[in-house]
Amino acid sequence: MRIGVDVMGGDFAPDAIIEGAVDSLQFFSANEKLVLIGDETSIYRRLKMMKVNPEIFDIVPSTEVIEMADHPAKAFSQKKNSSIAVGYGMLKNGTLDGFCSAGNTGAMLVGASYSVNVIPGVFRPALVTIAPRIDNRDSVILDVGLNPDCKPEVLLQYGILGSIFAKYVLDIENPAVGLLNIGKEETKGTPSVKAAYELMREHPGLNFTGNVEGHGLFLRSMPDVIVCDGFVGNIVLKMAEVFHHISRLRNFKDAFFDRFDFENIGGTPIVGINANVVIGHGISKRKAIMNMINQTRAVVHGNLAQRIKEAI
Amino acid sequence: MRIGVDVMGGDFAPDAIIEGAVDSLQFFSANEKLVLIGDETSIYRRLKMMKVNPEIFDIVPSTEVIEMADHPAKAFSQKKNSSIAVGYGMLKNGTLDGFCSAGNTGAMLVGASYSVNVIPGVFRPALVTIAPRIDNRDSVILDVGLNPDCKPEVLLQYGILGSIFAKYVLDIENPAVGLLNIGKEETKGTPSVKAAYELMREHPGLNFTGNVEGHGLFLRSMPDVIVCDGFVGNIVLKMAEVFHHISRLRNFKDAFFDRFDFENIGGTPIVGINANVVIGHGISKRKAIMNMINQTRAVVHGNLAQRIKEAI
Numbered sequence: 001m002r003i004g005v006d007v008m009g010g011d012f013a014p015d016a017i018i019e020g021a022v023d024s025l026q027f028f029s030a031n032e033k034l035v036l037i038g039d040e041t042s043i044y045r046r047l048k049m050m051k052v053n054p055e056i057f058d059i060v061p062s063t064e065v066i067e068m069a070d071h072p073a074k075a076f077s078q079k080k081n082s083s084i085a086v087g088y089g090m091l092k093n094g095t096l097d098g099f100c101s102a103g104n105t106g107a108m109l110v111g112a113s114y115s116v117n118v119i120p121g122v123f124r125p126a127l128v129t130i131a132p133r134i135d136n137r138d139s140v141i142l143d144v145g146l147n148p149d150c151k152p153e154v155l156l157q158y159g160i161l162g163s164i165f166a167k168y169v170l171d172i173e174n175p176a177v178g179l180l181n182i183g184k185e186e187t188k189g190t191p192s193v194k195a196a197y198e199l200m201r202e203h204p205g206l207n208f209t210g211n212v213e214g215h216g217l218f219l220r221s222m223p224d225v226i227v228c229d230g231f232v233g234n235i236v237l238k239m240a241e242v243f244h245h246i247s248r249l250r251n252f253k254d255a256f257f258d259r260f261d262f263e264n265i266g267g268t269p270i271v272g273i274n275a276n277v278v279i280g281h282g283i284s285k286r287k288a289i290m291n292m293i294n295q296t297r298a299v300v301h302g303n304l305a306q307r308i309k310e311a312i
Numbered sequence: 313m314r315i316g317v318d319v320m321g322g323d324f325a326p327d328a329i330i331e332g333a334v335d336s337l338q339f340f341s342a343n344e345k346l347v348l349i350g351d352e353t354s355i356y357r358r359l360k361m362m363k364v365n366p367e368i369f370d371i372v373p374s375t376e377v378i379e380m381a382d383h384p385a386k387a388f389s390q391k392k393n394s395s396i397a398v399g400y401g402m403l404k405n406g407t408l409d410g411f412c413s414a415g416n417t418g419a420m421l422v423g424a425s426y427s428v429n430v431i432p433g434v435f436r437p438a439l440v441t442i443a444p445r446i447d448n449r450d451s452v453i454l455d456v457g458l459n460p461d462c463k464p465e466v467l468l469q470y471g472i473l474g475s476i477f478a479k480y481v482l483d484i485e486n487p488a489v490g491l492l493n494i495g496k497e498e499t500k501g502t503p504s505v506k507a508a509y510e511l512m513r514e515h516p517g518l519n520f521t522g523n524v525e526g527h528g529l530f531l532r533s534m535p536d537v538i539v540c541d542g543f544v545g546n547i548v549l550k551m552a553e554v555f556h557h558i559s560r561l562r563n564f565k566d567a568f569f570d571r572f573d574f575e576n577i578g579g580t581p582i583v584g585i586n587a588n589v590v591i592g593h594g595i596s597k598r599k600a601i602m603n604m605i606n607q608t609r610a611v612v613h614g615n616l617a618q619r620i621k622e623a624i
Contacts, residue, residue, distance in 0.1 A: 182547065191461070
């Protein structure tokens with residue numbers, strides 16, 4: 001099993017990426033390899049400073065960098081020797097089982113849709129976040145930012161994609177699926193959400209448990225999968241971030257609130273494409289990178305892309 | 313100045329309403345009167361038990377009750393002697409300057425739109441919530457639940473209505489207005505939100521400061537007015553509630569987090585109708601009722617409905 005990490009992507013690249021990569025190795029088993037993709041000189045220099053033997057990694061050189069400010073589609077097609085383009089190329093030719101980057105998000109999404117491609121039958125890929133629950137279990141929320149406007153059949157399919165994620169990545173049997181809405185009643189919400197409710201209720205393969213309101217998130221009663229459009233999901237994701245931030249501003253250090261810290265979550269997997277890909281936060285430092293790599297390992301262990309291909 | 317409160321509305325009516333009404337009187341000045349609308353026998357009995365002189369109130373009897381489970385429109389038109397219908401009747405004939413209830417929300421909204429009516433020129437009334445900021449100032453968010461789907465011109469007008477609220481109820485000069493979105497860039501969001509961005513930027517009377525992301529809420533940098541559709545606003549409102557709830561579950565007692573407690577916020581004013589009306593949470597107890605009445609006083613002091621009539 002080979003996991004690739006983009007050493008050049010993120011505000012603190014390459015050093016923080018290399019450090020996080022070294023830290024993540026403690027979780028790797030003998031048949032797993034971490035592949036560092038980036039500028040060889042920087043990688044060897046940093047590893048030497050850290051007194052880490054470079055041979056514990058596979059090192060794949062890249063000579064270009066897609067900067068944070070680059071135009072995603074243009075940069076991806078023009079910088080063929082960038083770490084992101086090299087990573088996607090390795091996913092495509094099967095020399096990587098998973099790939100992650102804290103670099104240019106747009107370029108990562110371009111690679112997802114136009115390099116490894118969307119799985120046939122998937123309407124729209126989605127970004128998934130792991131959401132902590134007060135009973136110490138995890139739920140997933142999708143979409144958290146790819147598709148601000150979702151048709152009902154897209155929301156239904158997010159329920160299916162989210163269920164596959166919950167089952168194979170989080171090991172939850174028959175995951176319960178809820179629809180984020182502004183009331184419990186099936187008559188609530190936008191026309192699109194109301195129509196999605198009907199589709200989800202009628203779908204035989206889905207363990208649909210109905211609408212979930214904003215004050216039902218993160219509690220014991222939260223379903224394993226929360227479906228919403230990418231606009232609402234993105235607001236929810238970032239609002240959880242700000243509450244974690246405020247809890248620290250108020251000098252509250254708490255194990256549960258800390259689970260909302262992106263540094264502990266690590267990254268946002270993309271579901272619905274022909275590869276296992278995780279996108280990290282641009283401001284990721286050493287710890288966040290370690291967890292982004294761990295998140296990628298979990299997605300690869302769950303064989304997520306293959307499971308979705310079989311199911312859709 | 314006369315504030316009416318529905319004594320029969322809410323899960324803990326009438327006792328909790330009467331108790332909250334008594335508590336709220338400490339804030340009333342000599343020229344202000346609190347009007348209790350409800351079952352006379354219950355009111356006199358409870359006040360006697362509390363050893364409170366009934367003459368400090370105006371008591372207006374009603375003989376019917378719109379129950380929480382009643383169909384809003386049907387109940388409002390059929391139960392003409394219900395406390396909610398009586399309250400709206402008094403708003404209409406000018407014997408009340410403001411009215412609040414923790415009862416059937418649907419019936420309160422029916423009264424708003426079909427009894428006192430929407431202000432001509434207002435596309436859609438909205439529900440406003442006060443949002444605390446870490447720097448101890450207040451912002452407002454609208455809409456938090458009335459209109460799940462909003463056209464761009466409705467969002468623009470929410471900016472205007474919210475500015476009037478911030479100026480006259482919260483005493484904020486030239487309030488800054490932000491649009492809740494999934495990125496800072498003007499190209500982000502749904503087609504409707506993108507079009508609203510253009511309208512808001514071009515509107516001469518609006519102090520528009522651009523997009524605000526979910527992690528910009530509640531911080532010092534949060535604008536005074538946050539505009540969003542009622543779907544997203546409702547999720548934000550209830551998610552703040554659940555974070556307050558979780559903070560208490562985690563044994564964190566904090567003055568700032570407590571400002572997210574609905575008991576301290578008290579109620580949700582309706583903007584855009586020909587009267588000053590505040591809707592309370594159905595589960596309101598004594599303290600929440602006191603704050604709902606306080607909220608109504610603030611709206612009446614700001615002369616909100618009249619200010620909007622003059623501006624639109």
